[in-house]
Amino acid sequence: MAVETQGTDLIQLVALLGAGVVAVPIFKRLGLGSVLGYLSAGVVIGPFGLRLFTDPQSILHVAELGVVMFLFVIGLEMRPSRLWSLRSEIFGLGLAQVLTCGGLLTVLGIAAGFAPAASFVAGMGFVLSSTAIVMQILDERGETSTPGGQRIVSILLLEDLAIVPLLAIVTFLAPAHEDAGETSRWLSIAIAAGAIAGLLVVGRWLLNPMFRLLATAHAREVMTAAALLVVLGAALVMQLGGLSMAMGAFLAGVLLSESSFRHQLEADIEPFRGILLGLFFLSVGMSLDLGVIARDWPTIVMAVIGYMALKSLGIYVVARLFKADHSEALTRAAMLAQGGEFAFVLYAAATASGIFTANVNAMMTATVIISMALTPLAVIALKWVLPKKEQSLDGLDIADGLEARVLMIGFGRFGQISAQFLLSEGIDVTAIDDDVEMVRSASRFGFKVYYGDGTRLDVLRAAGIERADIVAVCTDSRENTDRIVELVRSEFPLTKLYVRSFDRQHTLKLRAQGVDFEIRETFESAFAFGVQSLLGLGLSEEHVAEVASDIRSRETERLAIQQSGGSVTYTNVHGKLQPQPLTVPKRAPKALNEEAEKATADAAE
Structure with a gap:
């Protein structure tokens, strides 16, 4: 029985890896991006596809660590001084966008006939864009460090921070908690503040000495384990404090951003980050309940269209008010129009508190997932909507x-x-x-x-x-x-x-x-590089000059052979490439034919 269980687990593991390995290259070749590839692969192998997985939530809980590690890597790039320079974008632009879009979506929910509390939670959950999807798209487009990319990152940071007060508001709105005492609420706030303070203290005074001590052991695996410990430990502290795991990892990254171990930490985390982030997108695809979509598709379609359109409008208006040009505002609206992974957390809390029914939770979750899947397509569609930038010839x-x-x-x-x-x-x-x-x-x-x-x-x-x-x-x-x-x-x-x-x-x-x-x-530079390499190894200048002359003459001969229609082939003999008998056209000179058979491999090209 144990062997059978292990075999099933192995099949599922192979299916996860295989789905990503097959789908992502295909979707990237089609120009659709890796995110949509992962989401589609998740649908195929999930409960409503091949049914290789029946409980995607169990994988989602593990895969969320990919988002956590992603935020840690982003934090490593955000030095405190740089983060401080973005304070107006984070608390100005970000807050304005969250409040504007939240208000618009709440009004839409009320107009659709939902209760005010449910409309507010549904709308605010959709306001929280997907950090994982947006950052992945920015990374693939090479725009993370551009001014426009930095503004998007600032908005995402504010939205991640917003999950904390939103969860507290859900507690206030919950019908079953109307008589809850103020003491418990203040206690929760105190615990959250204590978690942040504790993390700041550890990051400021303990992490660097710890890494210096571990570095003296010269054990690579210990440094990797320590990097994982920092990321997961920070996430755990913030989770215990009732805050976002991703925010804890981000703060840990910021605190280590000026450490001399920053590049080593990033290299150690990168493989885990990439794999787990892929699993996150796969599990989100698996979570798409096709049964709910089939039953309530008119409502879900209207919700996707209405929420994405209204949120895009809010983002565009706020962007223009903050002096973004038309192209940047439209790009930001397309990238941030979806709901995100924190919506699942907020909707689960609303369901547990009685604000949402199970059916509403399922419909809103499906709405968010569909919007996430549409985001890469919306970004691709921008190429057809935005006019090509004309180069100014002034001056x-x-x-x-x-x-x-x-x-x-x-x-x-x-x-x-x-x-x-x-x-x-x-x-x-x-x-x-x-x-x-x-x-x-x-x-x-x-x-x-x-x-x-x-x-x-x-x-x-x-x-x-x-x-x-x-x-x-x-x-x-x-x-x-x-x-x-x-x-x-x-x-x-x-x-x-x-x-x-x-x-x-x-x-x-x-x-x-x-x-x-x-x-x-590159030929002459590579040639000079090879000469200097031999000299650096202690060979005499006369011998190196002889070798260089021989290689240059043989290269000339090879080109002459190929120019006249011949071909050169090589085989590996004891780790070295050796020339094989050449096919030389009859018109080639005999002397050239004899010299060609002595030609050496062109290792450079």
Whole structure:
């Protein structure tokens, strides 16, 4: 019997991991994001899908630790000084949004015929956006540290704080607790304040000495265990104090944000955070009660549409009042329009207190989960709603009527370094780039760069290509490079063409197009790196020079073979790549064929 139980547990574990491994890559490839992949996978393997799980709440309780660890990692990035600088956004913008949206949703519930107390709890629960989903989307979009992302983080922090007074309000509104004494309420407040104070004391004076002591043991697993202890211990203290576990983890992270162990802690927590956060989304998907949706779908559909639309409107209005532009306000409304994981806590407390019936709780929970699932789709839809940002050309010189010996197309890192050689010898260089910020940035460092798209014939003529001795193509895009080379070779066949190549195959293609010079962007730097590595290991300069000469000549031979239509294959012999017999076309010179059979592997590319 025990073996059978263990087998069932193992099947469920494999199903959890397998569902995430299969669904997430598919949804990310479709551009729908990992969150929607996890939610969909949860529905498939849950009680209303394949029924591999019948009690998603048991998994949800464990998976909530993913949110806890996520907040800890966010706290590590929030130094106290940085958090203090966001105080106006947290307690100004965040509070304004919570109160505005809470009022709108409460009125909507009353208008729909619900009791005022139930309408208030339902609306305020939906106001608490999903920290896990929003932070995951911000992270995937690389916007967590942007000003707009920081404002969203500030709002989420305020909403997480709001769960504490909201739970207290549920106690006041509960019919069964009308005669509850003031003593118990003040005692709860005192316990919560004591939990916060205790956590601050431990974090301020005990955590750093503890990690310094553990570091002297030089036991990696002990440091990992200590990191988990800090996160889970802080969460437990806050939970015992009647507060949010996630808020406890966040405070612990903030207290350790200026510690010398911050990066080590983040590295230790990251694997657990990622896996548990995935499990959280899976369990939320499993919790979607399809039976309730089938029975009460008109009410749930109206609730999802009404709540998300009204909350989005409130968020947009508040954002505009706080001087956000249309694009940022609309983005914020789309990201924060859903209900969140703390709504489940608030609705469970309302059900236990008699404010909600079990059926209302099920419908509101389904409403929140559906809104969470719709959020990634709403964010994707923004691409079609928001107009593309047009680059301002104010203050920029447009390429027109120019003349120089060298026309350089693309002025990124590669172009900047190359241009210094020419400018140092007093050679006239006309540099053009279609990146506005690059043009402005170059001007601040003393480079004169003109705005222009090198893939357009009229721009090339205006930039003086007909009078240039050399056209240097240094763009950061292989596709743009190919278009420019084809254009120049077609319209200006006698112009010398020097091109930045991206890899071996690109080099062969450029040579076939007859460019005068090409160089792979990393070849020479990697070559110099290899030379210095041998010198650093104590080999003589003469021997290193001989090795470098041999490798360079063999690389030239390999390219010549491939350019003439041959191929080079390798096999692993005792841990080293060795060349196999080559397939060389009959037109290749005999000497080249003999040398090719001695070619070594191209380990770099």
